Amino acid sequence: MLYIIIHPQDSKIAVLPIKDNSREPAFYGTLILKKTPKGARVGKFRVKRGEKEEFRAPDEFIELLRLADRILIAEGNEESEAGFKELLSAYQLDYGYTSTCRLCLLGGRYTTVGNNSISFHNEQVCEECAKKELVREARSCRIGRHGQERLIKILLGIRNLDRVLAMLNHEKLDSGLTRFDTIEANKVDRSIKVKDLHIHDELKKILLHQLDELMPVQALSVDAGLLDGKNQLIVSATATGKTLVGELAGIQNILNKRGKMLFLVPLVALANQKYEQFTKRYSSIATTSLRVGTSRIIKGTKGIRTSLSSDIIVGTYEGIDFVLRSGNAGTLGKIGTVVIDEVHMLEDKERGHRLSGLIARLKFIAPDAQFIYLSATVGKPQWLAEKLGAALIEFEERPVPIERHLIFSPEYEKKRLIERLAAQEYNKTSSKGFHGQTIVFTNSRRNCHMLADSLTIKAMPYHAGLSYSERKRVEERFGGGKLPVVVTTAALAAGVDFPASQVVFESLAMGIEWLTIREFQQMLGRAGRPDYHDRGVVVLLADPEKRFGKGDTEDEIAFRLLRGGLEHFGVEYGEDEMLEETLSNTVVARRLSDIKKIDELLLGEGDLGYLLDKLREYGFIEKTNAGFYPTKLGRIVASHFLNVEQTSLIKSAVLKGRNALDIITELETLDAVYFRYASRLSDALGTDIPTRVFGAGLDIVYSADGISKLKENLRRTALDFAKEFMACKCKDSPYCGCAQKKFSARVIELCAEGLSPDGIIAEITGQYGVYAYAGDMLNYLDQAARNLEAVELIAAIYGKNELSMRARELREKMEGC
Known part of the structure; x- marks a missing residue:
C-alpha cells in the first residue's frame, strides 16, 4: 500500500511517500510548481534520504503519483493546494484529504489525528509532538524531570496543550490544573454528645458553651478509656x-482531686497562646500558670x-525540666x-534527649499521673506508643478537605x-x-520582613526573633480576621495556631536546608480550620x-x-546527651534502684554503669551507700543545662582566673x-552581601x-565596627x-549599663x-x-571568690537588681 501525502506550503509542496501505514516516509520530497499556459506543472522535484539530497x-514525480494507491492532501497553503489540484487534473489523477499532525509534517513524518489528538493553537496535533513541544517549553523554564512528567500527565488528561503551557505563564494560571491532589475530609460517623459525657458538671457546662458534640478523634479517645485515666498517644492531623x-x-482529673495538669509544649509562643486560652476558658474552675523560664532581663509580663x-501549669519542656x-x-x-x-520532638537531634529525660523524670515523680x-x-x-506505654489513637483524616497546588515559578515572580x-x-x-x-x-527572618513589607496586600512578619508584644499583636490581628497575610519562618509557625485557610510556601x-517531609506536613496542616x-x-x-x-532543584524537592511519607529517625542519643540525662x-x-527506674x-x-562512672570521673556525682548524689558542680551543670564540654570550658577558665x-x-x-x-x-561593593x-x-x-568603596555615612559606621571589634592578631582573622x-x-x-534590649538595638544600629x-x-x-x-557558682566551688563576685555583680547589673 502506497500513499502519497501532500502538504501545500507557502512556496513549495512537501511530498511524503508512505508505505504500509508507516509514520516515516520512504523519502522527504520537495515539489516546486511552475505556471504554464496549460496550468500548473512540475518545475523542480527534490528528494532527500538521510543526509543525501538530489x-x-x-x-x-508524475510516475510516483500514478503508482500511488491514494493521493491525500493535508491542510496547508490554499494557493499551493489549488496549483497542485490543477496538476492532478491535467493528468486525470484522483485525490482525497487527510487530517494530519502539522508538526509531524514539518518534521518529515506522517501521523493522522483523531480521537487521540491534542488541541494546540486551534488545530489538532499528535501526542508525541504535543509532548515534545511541552518538554521543550518546560526545559526552557528549567523544569526538571518530575515536573515534566507532571505536566505530561496533565496534558494527557485534558488533551489541550495551550492550557498546560499556560501553567508556565503566571498571568493565565488555571487552578484546576495546578491542583496536585485533594486530601479529602473525613466522614467518620462516630461522635459523642457532650451532654452524654460522664464528666464533672462544671466541665460539661464549659464545654457546652463551645460545642454540642465531640469531634471524631475526641470520641475515639473517650471510647478508648480517656476518662478512665488511660495513657494515650493521639496521632491526628x-x-x-x-x-x-x-x-x-486534665480538667476532669483536677475536678476529681487527682492532681494538677501540666500542659507542655516546645515553643514559648505556643505556651503563651495555650496559657491565654486556658486562663480564659477555665478561670471559673481552675487557676492557670505559665512556666517558660521567666526572663531575667525583663521581669515577668504584668498579669501573668x-x-x-496553680491547677494548670502551661510550660515549655525546658521550663518544667528546670524545676x-x-x-x-x-x-x-x-x-x-x-x-x-x-x-514527635523526641526524634529531634538537638532537643529529643531532653524531652525523653523530662518524660522519664515526670513518670518517676508522678507514677499515678495520666500521660x-x-x-x-x-x-x-x-x-x-509502645515505647511510651500508651494506647494509640490514630486518626488519619481531616475535618476539612485540603487542596494541594504546585506552581512552577521563578524567584522574581513569587511575590x-x-x-x-x-x-x-x-x-x-x-x-x-x-x-x-x-x-x-519563607526560609529566613530577613525574608519575612522584606516580603511582608513589599506585598501590596496588608501583611505582617512573625518569627521567634520578635518580642513577645510584637508576636502578640500579630496573633491578635490575625486571629480577629483583620490581617489578610502573615509571613513567617518554617521553624516557628509549625507549632503556633493561626486560623488560616491558605498556606503558601x-x-x-x-x-x-530543604524542608523534611515531617516539617512540610506540620506546616501544610495550618491550612483549614x-x-x-x-x-x-x-x-x-x-x-x-x-x-x-549541587543538590536537587526546588521543583524536584516539591515532588518529594x-x-x-513520614521518615522515622528513632531516638538514638549520643554519649554527651545520655550523660546529661x-x-x-x-x-x-x-538511690541506685530509683536511678535505674528512670533510666x-x-x-x-x-550503659548506666559506664555513664555513672563517667559522671563520677567528671566530678558531677558522688557514690553513697544507697546510690549516688550530685555534687555542687553536678547540680549547677544539671540546672543550667550545661554539657560536659561547656562545663570543662568554664572550669578551666575559672581555674586560670579568666575574666x-x-x-x-x-x-x-x-x-x-x-x-x-x-x-x-551590596550596591557599593558590587557583590551580593550576606545579611x-x-x-x-x-x-x-x-x-x-x-x-574604601563605601559612601561617607556607611564608611563611618563600618570603620567604627572594624576598629572596636576586628583588631586581633589571630592567624585566621577575621574568621577566628x-x-x-x-x-x-x-x-x-x-x-x-541599664539599656533595655530595644535600647541596645538602637545603640548598635546607630x-x-x-x-x-x-x-x-x-x-x-x-x-x-x-x-x-x-x-559565679562554679568559681565559688573552686575558691575563686573574686571572680565569683565579679560574675555576680555583672549578672545583677544585667538583671537590674
Whole structure:
C-alpha cells in the first residue's frame, strides 16, 4: 500500500511517500510548481534520504503519483493546494484529504489525528509532538524531570496543550490544573454528645458553651478509656481537636482531686497562646500558670501568673525540666495529668534527649499521673506508643478537605503570585462567615520582613526573633480576621495556631536546608480550620532554577514533599546527651534502684554503669551507700543545662582566673546580627552581601578595600565596627571568632549599663550599622545571665571568690537588681 501525502506550503509542496501505514516516509520530497499556459506543472522535484539530497526529473514525480494507491492532501497553503489540484487534473489523477499532525509534517513524518489528538493553537496535533513541544517549553523554564512528567500527565488528561503551557505563564494560571491532589475530609460517623459525657458538671457546662458534640478523634479517645485515666498517644492531623483530648483528661482529673495538669509544649509562643486560652476558658474552675523560664532581663509580663501551685501549669519542656533539674520536683505538688504536645520532638537531634529525660523524670515523680501525648506527624506511631506505654489513637483524616497546588515559578515572580493568591483568598467568605487568610512560609527572618513589607496586600512578619508584644499583636490581628497575610519562618509557625485557610510556601527550605517531609506536613496542616473554613488550600511555589550546592532543584524537592511519607529517625542519643540525662536523673532520684527506674523509662539506650562512672570521673556525682548524689558542680551543670564540654570550658577558665565576660562570650555569642543596610552595601561593593554580619560578609565589608568603596555615612559606621571589634592578631582573622566575642561582650556591657534590649538595638544600629531582633537579643541576654550565674557558682566551688563576685555583680547589673 502506497500513499502519497501532500502538504501545500507557502512556496513549495512537501511530498511524503508512505508505505504500509508507516509514520516515516520512504523519502522527504520537495515539489516546486511552475505556471504554464496549460496550468500548473512540475518545475523542480527534490528528494532527500538521510543526509543525501538530489534533484529528480519531473516525469519521475508524475510516475510516483500514478503508482500511488491514494493521493491525500493535508491542510496547508490554499494557493499551493489549488496549483497542485490543477496538476492532478491535467493528468486525470484522483485525490482525497487527510487530517494530519502539522508538526509531524514539518518534521518529515506522517501521523493522522483523531480521537487521540491534542488541541494546540486551534488545530489538532499528535501526542508525541504535543509532548515534545511541552518538554521543550518546560526545559526552557528549567523544569526538571518530575515536573515534566507532571505536566505530561496533565496534558494527557485534558488533551489541550495551550492550557498546560499556560501553567508556565503566571498571568493565565488555571487552578484546576495546578491542583496536585485533594486530601479529602473525613466522614467518620462516630461522635459523642457532650451532654452524654460522664464528666464533672462544671466541665460539661464549659464545654457546652463551645460545642454540642465531640469531634471524631475526641470520641475515639473517650471510647478508648480517656476518662478512665488511660495513657494515650493521639496521632491526628492539625485542626482535628487533639488539644481538647488533653484538656478533657486534665480538667476532669483536677475536678476529681487527682492532681494538677501540666500542659507542655516546645515553643514559648505556643505556651503563651495555650496559657491565654486556658486562663480564659477555665478561670471559673481552675487557676492557670505559665512556666517558660521567666526572663531575667525583663521581669515577668504584668498579669501573668507563674506560681507552681496553680491547677494548670502551661510550660515549655525546658521550663518544667528546670524545676526538676534544680532539685525542686516537690514544688510541683500532686500531678494528675501530663500532656506532651508535639511529642514527635523526641526524634529531634538537638532537643529529643531532653524531652525523653523530662518524660522519664515526670513518670518517676508522678507514677499515678495520666500521660497524654499529642502529635500530627509520627513516623511509626505504633512503635512510639509502645515505647511510651500508651494506647494509640490514630486518626488519619481531616475535618476539612485540603487542596494541594504546585506552581512552577521563578524567584522574581513569587511575590506577585503571593499577592494575587492572598487577595483572592481574602475576598472569599466561608459558610461560617470568615474571610480567607493566608500564611506565607519563607526560609529566613530577613525574608519575612522584606516580603511582608513589599506585598501590596496588608501583611505582617512573625518569627521567634520578635518580642513577645510584637508576636502578640500579630496573633491578635490575625486571629480577629483583620490581617489578610502573615509571613513567617518554617521553624516557628509549625507549632503556633493561626486560623488560616491558605498556606503558601514561598520557599521549600529552612535556612539553606530543604524542608523534611515531617516539617512540610506540620506546616501544610495550618491550612483549614473546621470552625472557620470549608476547605484548606496549600500552594507550593517552586523555582526550577533554585538549588543549594549541587543538590536537587526546588521543583524536584516539591515532588518529594508532595509524594513522600513520614521518615522515622528513632531516638538514638549520643554519649554527651545520655550523660546529661543521667546526671539530671541523679538530682531527682538518689538511690541506685530509683536511678535505674528512670533510666529504664528513657527512650534512648546507654550503659548506666559506664555513664555513672563517667559522671563520677567528671566530678558531677558522688557514690553513697544507697546510690549516688550530685555534687555542687553536678547540680549547677544539671540546672543550667550545661554539657560536659561547656562545663570543662568554664572550669578551666575559672581555674586560670579568666575574666567572667571572656568566659561567657567563649561559651556562647550573639549569632543573629544583621547588616542594617545590606542592599546598599551590596550596591557599593558590587557583590551580593550576606545579611548576617558574622559570616562570609565579614571580610568583604570590613576589609580596607571594602570600606574604601563605601559612601561617607556607611564608611563611618563600618570603620567604627572594624576598629572596636576586628583588631586581633589571630592567624585566621577575621574568621577566628574574636570579632563575634568582642561584639557580644559589648552587648552585655550595654545591658549592664541599664539599656533595655530595644535600647541596645538602637545603640548598635546607630553606631555600627548592624541590628538584631528584639526576641533574639532578649534570649541571648537571658542566656548570658544564666551563664554568668553558672560561672559565679562554679568559681565559688573552686575558691575563686573574686571572680565569683565579679560574675555576680555583672549578672545583677544585667538583671537590674
